[in-house]
Amino acid sequence: MLNGKDRLIVALDVSDGRRALELVDMLAPFTGMFKVGMELFYSGGADMVKEIKKKGGKIFLDLKMHDIPNTVSRAAGALAGLGVDMLNVHAAGGREMMRQAALAAREGAAAAGNKPPLVIAVTVLTSISQEMFNNEMGLQGKIIDRVTAWAEITREAGLDGVVSSPLEIAAIRRACGDDFIIVTPGIRPSGSVRADQKRVMTPGEAVKDGASYIVAGRPITGAEDPAAAARAITEEMDAVLEKGCVR
């Protein structure tokens, strides 16, 4: 079973490449994977991915692709050629887009001699509340039901897993089984600031509910001592895992 360190993905949401690499050095002992998102990729590009890989870091390239199947699948093939370990698309792009993206990512990785990346789909963003979902976005029903339905379509489309808020983990596990990967941002250690995140849990609660990986950014990168913050999160997860009380 993965331990707390393996399960922690740190979001490197900075635009300064030097700062990103400093964080990688500082956090590597406590972090399973580094997330390169839009801010860092759009400012540092593919070179940033290469630099982090050179340091031995695993990479979740989080570009949340959402476009027609042809466009997303060709982009996924190109990104898989960079040798990233995980990449994502939006489930709202539909079954066919997801299916083609997963195939293209595997082919792109093989053509470049890389291991195939895990391909996962973002469901409903953790910054969306139930009230926003119904009234601002005009969508019917409960977020948890939409997320679970999208997770099932994602699995059927041949992807490895989903990104969801921690509030939906248990329902997705029930619907999609133990091998399905669930990556959960919206992680807030107790007492930390929620900021723009609406659907949140602590690291321990998320792992207890069955999260495969958690994503944490500002609670670590914005801390006075990022390494201590990351270590505290991995220890909190290890304590739950050691008790064997993972659902």
Ligand SMILES: O=C(O)c1cc(=O)[nH]c(=O)n1[C@@H]1O[C@H](COP(=O)(O)O)[C@@H](O)[C@H]1O
């Ligand atoms: O795909 C993601 O990683 C993602 C999906 C989602 O629904 N919510 C979400 O916060 N994220 C990412 O997870 C990270 C959370 O960062 P913090 O809120 O600073 O911990 C950010 O980099 C977001 O881009």
